[in-house]
Structure formats: structure tokens, C-alpha cells
Amino acid sequence: QKEVEQNSGPLSVPEGAIASLNCTYSDRGSQSFFWYRQYSGKSPELIMSIYSNGDKEDGRFTAQLNKASQYVSLLIRDSQPSDSATYLCAAQISGAGSYQLTFGKGTKLSVIP
């Protein structure tokens, strides 16, 4: 059973702080990992993808991947109230299953002004 686990939150951080979102996955065959942001009543939108161990930075966002520990994280620096949303972690395996993403249940982030 392929699973992606996230702490459902809510995670509250003050404006300007670093928000740290964590995700673990069960399938060692997972090769690609994605973070989606979903505002209330809206559809998920991709904010970061990561495929190799280590860090990947894009503006205020940094994704971290540790395949040995089966762990993915997303750091949001200088958090803004507009970052308040649910963040979905997703994993994709290679090969025949590479069409399919498995999503976690999401972590709700609240950035307090």
C-alpha cells in the first residue's frame, strides 16, 4: 500500500517566520515528489517538484528530499498571510506506475499577521 503521510495541522506561524512542512512516504520506488498548494475552494497548484536528494530552492520556497529516510519537506521563508493554504505532498513512482501521484492528506498552514 503506497502511502504519503503529512501532519494535518493546522500549523500556525507568525508573519515573517519560516514555515516547515513535512512529509514521509512508504514506497521506496517513489522517484519524484511534488508540493501542491491549495487555497480554500480552489484547485491544487504546483509550487515545487524535487527528484534528487538534497535541497532545491525557488524564491522563498525550499524543498528537501532524503530518500534514505523517505522524507520530503518544504520550507517557506518570510511567510506571508497569502501563504495560508493547505499544502499537499505527492509522490510518484517510476516505471509503469509513473502516471500516478499519491497524495498526502495535506497540512493546513496559517500565517498570522
Add this chain to the structure above:
Amino acid sequence: DTAVSQTPKYLVTQMGNDKSIKCEQNLGHDTMYWYKQDSKKFLKIMFSYNNKELIINETVPNRFSPKSPDKAHLNLHINSLELGDSAVYFCASKQGVGTDTQYFGPGTRLTVL
């Protein structure tokens, strides 16, 4: 131009009715998906089509039947609607296999009374 569109946006219906949701993508993608997001925000894959062929068919009641008339369209027909079918249904698409990003439609909120 909207990349992935769904109709209708809202659907309210009685138990036992049959309804359809339509999805169209203008991105030229080969692969399309239907996801169900329940009240707890868990996003779960239902079906996937690649070039009009069914490639993913998760454990979904056979009251749900997807149809892909061409690779730009994937429709979802639901027979004998039940209260538990109430959810937001998202269509998504991506280009082929591998690590390409999935793009989500705006969602259809189905309410079964």
C-alpha cells in the same frame, strides 16, 4: 485561456439520479485524470486515461464510468448517486509519463441530497 476546464462548477442533485461531469484540456497533454476530494480534503485518484485508453482504474464503485472521446476530453458519468458521492471532483492532465507536472481543473462540487 483556461488550461483545464470542467463543467459544471456546482452540481446539486437527488439520491438515485444519474449525472455527468465534463473535462477538457487545451494543453495538448496525453494523460488525463479524475480525482475525488472528500470533506477532509483527501485527494484520491479515481481514473486515468492516456491517449484515450484507460490506464488507472482504482477501487471505485462501478456506478462511476469515465469516457474519453478524444485525448483532450475526459468525462465522468455517475449512476444512481449516493450521499457518499458528495465531494469535489477534480480533473487533471499531464504530458505523457515521467515527471511532468499535473495541472488541475477548477473542480466540480457535487452535492447529493
